[in-house]
Amino acid sequence: TRIAVMKFKNPPVNSLSLEFLTEFVISLEKLENDKSIRGVILTSERPGIFSAGLDLMEMYGRNPAHYAEYWKAVQELWLRLYLSNLTLISAINGASPAGGCLMALTCDYRIMADNPKYTIGLNESLLGIVAPFWLKDNYVNTIGHRAAERALQLGTLFPPAEALKVGLVDEVVPEDQVHSKARSVMAKWFTIPDHSRQLTKSMMRKATADNLIKQREADIQNFTSFISRDSIQKSLHVYLEKLKQKKG
Template identity: 80%
Template sequence: MALAAGARVLSRALLCPWALLRGATIRRTEPTAGSVDSARRFGTQRVLVEPDAAAGVAVMKFKNPPVNSLSLELLTEFIISLEKLENDKTFRGIILTSDCPRIFSAGLDLTEMCGKNPAHYAEYWKAVQELWLRLYLSNLVLIAAINGACPAGGCLISLTCDYRILADNPKYLIGLNETLLGIVAPFWFKDTLVNTIGHRASEQALQLGLLFLPAEALQVGLVDQVVPEDQVLSTALSVMARWMAIPDHARQLTKNMMRKTTVDRLVKQRDADIQNFVSFISRDSIQKSLQMYLEKLKQKKG
């Protein structure tokens, strides 16, 4: 009977996970003028936002099927939704997750980097930079609820978060695997990984394009928790309560102290980084490699 009662409680928590936060000791802020209605979802075509103003938390879900590739449109909509939440003082934390089954994000959209002109490549890369910059130094608590495969750019997004929770499924691999596609991860991808798992582990992971199983990702420190698939969101909400118990100003200043040097490195070299990307991606050999890979993907789908 006790087990049955526990199952019913867990079931209710999963159906209404905000109860986990509302029952925790969290400083709440009264909704400000123009704040998001806690009872309503909002968002864009590719980013769904489920806010709870009373708890001060929003869940942001990527919904760019089939694999949540980071297209220019998704990046733009993601930044707009993030900015909306950051400007609303009601919200103190965001959980990033996926609305697409079995995939968190497959990473950068290769079609944005193949067969286009240099101006488009520059625009796309600037958007990738902008998302990373905003996420990595966000004043909000960011928790990645990784409910699917998480390679390349998907892994980068999770690395910008303050805490990462991965579903325990052997199909849900995570890592920066750019070298497998003949692409070099830029220095700020590398810096983010080094800050998370250390230099030697990053050196091997980046050169070999390693994709880690959940248990391996936990062991190396790429994620902070591995939990059953049906407990990813509820765990994220529970963890969020712990982070939000810390006074915002102290946590934010500490986060800035830890991460600003990494961010400043990109800010100082942002234009050069864009030029390097455009030059690299425009090479005939790289374009041919990307085209071949995209053709293989089309054949698999067929």
């Protein structure tokens, strides 16, 4: 079929730990070097949660060198996905906040399960942190400046119908049809010659990606100094305690 399926498996909520990010990029690279593969479907092995996003434990109570290494891996994930020559389709079969939304935003096409419990969006502001400029650019390119500005400030998580309305996802389908729909959409994308589609994709995305590539080191330093602040560590502590209580 020339399609690979990458299923996220990092229990309990597919958070983007340093190990997950590293393995993911290696797996994607292997697929890109495999001439028999033209497209990849990104999905979760565990229906109900696509990915809860960045692993807060990587950003809390660690040293600056660790924060820098972690942020570089987050940048790398986004760049590799955003600039991939493969056709990427996300089959969003669960909740997709923050880093989950980041992965979906890099794809060429997004299909979401029609379940009002599942939401998608960049909710960083609710945790007292800020989405990086390059992810903001990706969001603006997807849903437009005004919608992105409002959603980023409020940390909005959109249920499927609203995500479709703002253009954050391309299609909403019954939960049991997410994967079959992803395959049929992929078949449509495969009717386009790879070289012309890839050059077009690169032309559309290069400026946004270059914006990060030019400022990678500065972005890592900004993140490291921001996340190391006492006030930010305190707000992460409060949030993590809330999560513990929920589990308890």
